[in-house]
Structure formats: structure tokens, C-alpha cells
Amino acid sequence: MTDNRCGFVALVGRPNVGKSTLLNHLLGTKLSITSRKPQTTRHNLVGIHTIGSTQIVYIDTPGIHRAQARAMNRYMVSQAFTALRDVDLVILLVEARRWTEADDEVLRQIDKSGSRCICALNKIDRMHGREELLPIIDDVRQRFDFEEIIPISALKSEGLDSLTDEIVRRLPIGEHMFEPGDITDRPTEFFVAEIIREKIMRRLGDEIPHRIAVALERYVVKSHIVEIDGVIYVERKSQKGILIGKRGERLKAIGQDARRDIEELLGERVMLRLWVKIKSGWTNDDASLKVLGYQ
Ligand code: GDP
Ligand code: MG
Numbered sequence: 001m002t003d004n005r006c007g008f009v010a011l012v013g014r015p016n017v018g019k020s021t022l023l024n025h026l027l028g029t030k031l032s033i034t035s036r037k038p039q040t041t042r043h044n045l046v047g048i049h050t051i052g053s054t055q056i057v058y059i060d061t062p063g064i065h066r067a068q069a070r071a072m073n074r075y076m077v078s079q080a081f082t083a084l085r086d087v088d089l090v091i092l093l094v095e096a097r098r099w100t101e102a103d104d105e106v107l108r109q110i111d112k113s114g115s116r117c118i119c120a121l122n123k124i125d126r127m128h129g130r131e132e133l134l135p136i137i138d139d140v141r142q143r144f145d146f147e148e149i150i151p152i153s154a155l156k157s158e159g160l161d162s163l164t165d166e167i168v169r170r171l172p173i174g175e176h177m178f179e180p181g182d183i184t185d186r187p188t189e190f191f192v193a194e195i196i197r198e199k200i201m202r203r204l205g206d207e208i209p210h211r212i213a214v215a216l217e218r219y220v221v222k223s224h225i226v227e228i229d230g231v232i233y234v235e236r237k238s239q240k241g242i243l244i245g246k247r248g249e250r251l252k253a254i255g256q257d258a259r260r261d262i263e264e265l266l267g268e269r270v271m272l273r274l275w276v277k278i279k280s281g282w283t284n285d286d287a288s289l290k291v292l293g294y295q
Contacts, residue, residue, distance in 0.1 A: 006055040007171035010083040012110065013093035014102035015039075015063030018122045022093065022154035023047045023060040026164070029183055031191070032060045033198035037209050040201055042072075042294065044079045046185045048178050054168050055176040059083045064106045072210070072283040075294050084113040089147075089170050091163075096121035096136055096151060099143075107144055118166055119146045125153040189216055190293075192262050196230050196274070199257040200243070203250060208242060211235045211283055213292045225269045228262070233279045233292065240276045251276065 011019040020032035020041050027047050033040055039062070047058040061083045062076035084090060090110055094103045110117050119140055127133060137149050148166045152159035178185075193214045201209045211234055218229035234240050244251045251274060259272045282288035289295065 002173065002175055004053045004055070004173065004175055005168065005171040006057070006174045006176050007088035008057045008059060008086065009089045009091060009167055009171075010059045010061060010087040010115075011091050011093060012061050012064060012080060012084060012106060014100065014106055015065060017063070017093040017095055018154040019063070019093050020045075020060050022091075022120070022122070022152070022160075023058055025154050025157045026058065026160060027183060031184060033194050033201070035198060035201040037201050037206065038063065038065075039072075039076070039210050040198070042076055042079075044083050048182050048184060049164075050176065050178070050180045050182075051164075051168070054171060055178065056164075056167060056171065057177065059087065064109060065102060066105060070284045071286055071289055072294065075289060081109065084109060084115060087115060088172055089167060090115045090117040091167070092117050092119045092146075093122050093154075094119065094140075095123050096127060096133065097123065099140070111144065116147050116170065117144070118148045118150060118163070119144070120159075120163060121149065121151045122154050124151045124158065125156045188266070189219055191265060192216060192219070192228060193230065195261045195265065196232070196254070196258045196272075199254045199261075200232065203254055203257070204242070208234070208239050211239055212243075213282065213294075215292060221268075225271055226262075226266055227271045229273050230258075230275070232274060232276045233282055234276060235278065235280055235282060237278060240278055243276050 011023060013019055015038040020034045023032045024030050027049055031047050032045050041060060041062045045060040049056045061080040064080045133151055140149050150159055150163050152163055193216055196214045200212055213233045215231050217231055220227045255272055255274050259270050263270045
């Protein structure tokens with residue numbers, strides 16, 4: 001008989017409520033990329049947190065929104081739905097200050113899945129205090145039979161200890177699935193490509209980020225440096241122009257931002273070269289999605 005606990009916990013919610021920020025602050029490591037733009041998180045991402053005899057396997061998910069026509073959007077929503085079905089516990093993230101129709105939609109999916117659910121009211125750092133919070137908690141309590149309702153600030157790491165305690169209590173007894181030091185199940189190259197995508201998301205306006213994918217064409221570890229060639233795919237020539245910028249300045253800035261973070265991730269010096277290529281219609285083409293890792 002073991003005293004160990006181990007289980008899967010899905011972080012779900014509409015886009016932009018702070019799921020990836022929460023994962024990073026729970027783990028104390030920047031694993032999942034974040035930005036104000038939708039589609040920042042496209043894949044389910046595993047983040048492993050081992051605390052003594054307990055192992056929590058978090059799954060950060062793309063935001064759940066109403067299914068849309070484009071293949072990329074369908075892929076993202078299906079990722080989130082898969083996570084809902086196969087976990088021991090669901091954390092529904094909402095913004096404390098406003099419950100929206102999109103939150104209702106996510107809640108309907110949780111209800112359908114039959115999973116147990118804790119509601120985390122995020123971004124309380126933007127509120128004026130307890131008085132503002134109490135009526136919100138009352139309102140949220142009417143909406144669903146939540147296991148708990150916990151106010152947090154993912155960004156300021158407030159309330160995360162209470163959240164963790166409530167999660168741990170609900171995990172099944174069982175052997176750990178990962179080594180104590182593991183934090184994820186994906187290879188380093190995945191995170192390198194994601195860092196590049198994050199810098200693009202943060203340096204571009206609202207429309208183009210949806211049309212961008214990043215692939216690594218070369219990744220060579222030498223004794224004093226890691227050499228990386230990355231290709232940024234866009235759908236149209238105009239998008240390529242915007243990404244490159246005047247005299248190549250935007251692409252250069254993206255490359256510098258990315259290199260800094262990649263060096264921190266790898267603990268090594270990095271030479272990063274970026275190219276932009278046009279692959280028309282890739283976001284709505286199943287074959288292209290598959291080649292770019294969205295499958
Ligand atoms: P996701 O789409 O749900 O994964 O959301 P992200 O984690 O990418 O966060 C979306 C935006 O909300 C980012 O700009 C975050 O910095 C911001 N954010 C996340 N958590 C908090 C929080 O607790 N307080 C505040 N003020 N902003 C937050
Ligand atoms: Mg995210």
C-alpha cells in the first residue's frame with residue numbers, strides 16, 4: 001500500500017483568464033507562454049508539480065470558445081475537451097470581476113464531462129478588497145455545485161497555497177507517474193519554438209498572431225553554443241512584410257527577445273537565426289497543421 005498521491009488536474013477557462021500564468025506560478029517556472037492575445041496557448045501542456053508524497057500533473061489548455069470553422073480553432077477546442085474528460089479534477093478559471101457568456105459556455109462543458117470542479121476567481125489584484133469579493137463568491141456559488149471557490153491572483157501568486165491544498169486533498173492515492181525533478185513531458189525544442197512564438201505574439205498587432213506558426217529547422221548543440229534556425233510560417237505576403245518590419249527591424253527585435261529567453265532556458269549561449277516563409281492557408285489545412293505539430 002502506498003501513501004503517495006498522484007492525479008491529473010486540468011486548468012480550463014475562456015481565453016485570457018490567466019490559465020498559463022497560473023500554471024507558471026504554481027510550478028515556479030515559466031513553462032507556458034502567455035500574452036494578451038487569443039491563441040497564445042494552442043496545445044495541451046503538461047506541467048508536473050511534485051510536493052513530497054504528492055504529484056500533481058497539471059494540464060494547461062487552450063481557451064474554450066465556441067467551435068469555429070477554421071481547422072486550427074477546432075484543434076484547440078478539441079484539445080481542451082480531451083483534457084476535461086481524462087482528469088481527476090478541473091480548475092475553472094474566471095476573472096473575478098466579470099462572469100461572461102463565454103464562462104457559461106465553459107461551465108456547460110464541465111457539467112457535461114461530469115468532472116469535479118474548483119472555481120478559481122482570478123485577477124483579484126485588480127479589486128479593491130474583500131467587500132467587492134463577497135457578493136461575487138455568492139453569485140458564483142449559485143451557478144454550479146463547485147467543490148470550492150477560491151479567490152487568487154495568478155500574476156501575484158496570491159491564494160495559490162490554498163488552491164494547492166484543496167487540489168492535493170482531492171487527488172487519488174497512487175504511485176507517481178513522473179520522476180521527482182520532471183516538470184514536463186515535452187522536449188526542449190518544443191519550448192524553444194514556443195518562446196519564439198510568444199515574442200511574435202507580444203510584438204505584433206491583433207490579427208496576424210493567429211496566422212503564425214514556428215518550426216525549428218536546425219538545432220545543433222556545440223561545446224560553447226547552441227545553434228538554432230527557426231522558420232516562421234505566415235499565410236500571406238503582406239503578413240510576411242509586417243513580421244519583418246522596416247529594414248528587418250521587427251524580426252530582429254523578435255529574435256533578440258527570443259534569444260535572451262532561450263539562453264535562460266538552456267543555460268547556454270545561443271545563436272538564433274529566423275526566417276519567414278509563406279505557407280498559404282496553413283491554419284485551415286489539416287495536413288499543414290499536422291506537419292507543424294498541431295495534431
Ligand atoms: P490564458 O489565455 O488563460 O492562458 O491567459 P494568460 O495566462 O496568457 O494571461 C492572459 C493575460 O492576463 C496576460 O496578459 C497575463 O499577464 C494576465 N493575467 C493573468 N493572471 C493575472 C492576474 O492574476 N492578475 C492580473 N492583473 N493579470 C493577470
Ligand atoms: Mg494560455
